[in-house]
Amino acid sequence: MQIGDMQVEMLSDGTMRNDGGGFFGTVPKVLWERAMPPDERNRVNLKLNCVLVRAGGKNILLDTGVGAKHNVKTQHIFYLDTGHLPADLGRHGLAPEQIDAVVFSHLHFDHAGGATQRDAAGSLRVTFPRAQHLVQRTDWDEATHPNPRSAGGYFEQDFAPLRQANQLELLDGDTQIAPGVWCRVTGGHTAGHQIVTLEVDGRTACFFGDLIPTPHHLPVHYTQAYDLFPLDVMAKKRELLTRAVREQWLVLFDHEPEHPVGYVTQREDGRFGWKAAEA
Numbered sequence: 001m002q003i004g005d006m007q008v009e010m011l012s013d014g015t016m017r018n019d020g021g022g023f024f025g026t027v028p029k030v031l032w033e034r035a036m037p038p039d040e041r042n043r044v045n046l047k048l049n050c051v052l053v054r055a056g057g058k059n060i061l062l063d064t065g066v067g068a069k070h071n072v073k074t075q076h077i078f079y080l081d082t083g084h085l086p087a088d089l090g091r092h093g094l095a096p097e098q099i100d101a102v103v104f105s106h107l108h109f110d111h112a113g114g115a116t117q118r119d120a121a122g123s124l125r126v127t128f129p130r131a132q133h134l135v136q137r138t139d140w141d142e143a144t145h146p147n148p149r150s151a152g153g154y155f156e157q158d159f160a161p162l163r164q165a166n167q168l169e170l171l172d173g174d175t176q177i178a179p180g181v182w183c184r185v186t187g188g189h190t191a192g193h194q195i196v197t198l199e200v201d202g203r204t205a206c207f208f209g210d211l212i213p214t215p216h217h218l219p220v221h222y223t224q225a226y227d228l229f230p231l232d233v234m235a236k237k238r239e240l241l242t243r244a245v246r247e248q249w250l251v252l253f254d255h256e257p258e259h260p261v262g263y264v265t266q267r268e269d270g271r272f273g274w275k276a277a278e279a
């Protein structure tokens, strides 16, 4: 896809299954199970969508998926088929060494896991050896000092090597990281969760991260059980979706398995809807 002079590609690290109750929070299963049919263990199928942005001569990657280093137990719980991001980059003609920046929406393992991998000797190393890795300081603090509720989503092996390699940059609030490429703090899912907006020639594209993981989460009250601050998610969704309709944003969803790209619509009763577009 072309947004002004930026080239934008949807990439994927693979698929996982996640508990449907966790993914839809207080929404009754009878409402979500038609949209996302669960397996016999109540898990719904998610894709690990990442985005490649080529802007200002830089190759910028948004999120990294789960990666390939998880143990058998974790693979089993989440039915992981992951670690495909480097190959998908290769299909777009890029080697990991050619990535200049990696932006994390947040450091949960399904977004940061692909940033590190184990070499043949079993040692951890950074997947993108030349890239600066950007995350909000607030999310870094949560990831490195989680409470018992947030701890399950963070794996130190995903991000500790970035600091050791001096490839970590902590952001304090909204930051323009390349011409027209903005990291914008939303909070909600985690206190330091951020989205990325691409703003060029009067057009905007938005990667929502886990604030709105699929188009099925467009209803403002469809929040995840994993959201640490669900009321903040609702307020931010309403604000951003209202703008997305008015300004015709191209929106990109991180966990949508079928149609990760499209435009938000609004019905007369105020509810948000959706029109898929070509990825």
Ligand SMILES: [Zn+2]
Residues within 6 Å of the ligand: 108, 110, 111, 210, 255
């Ligand atoms: Zn996620």
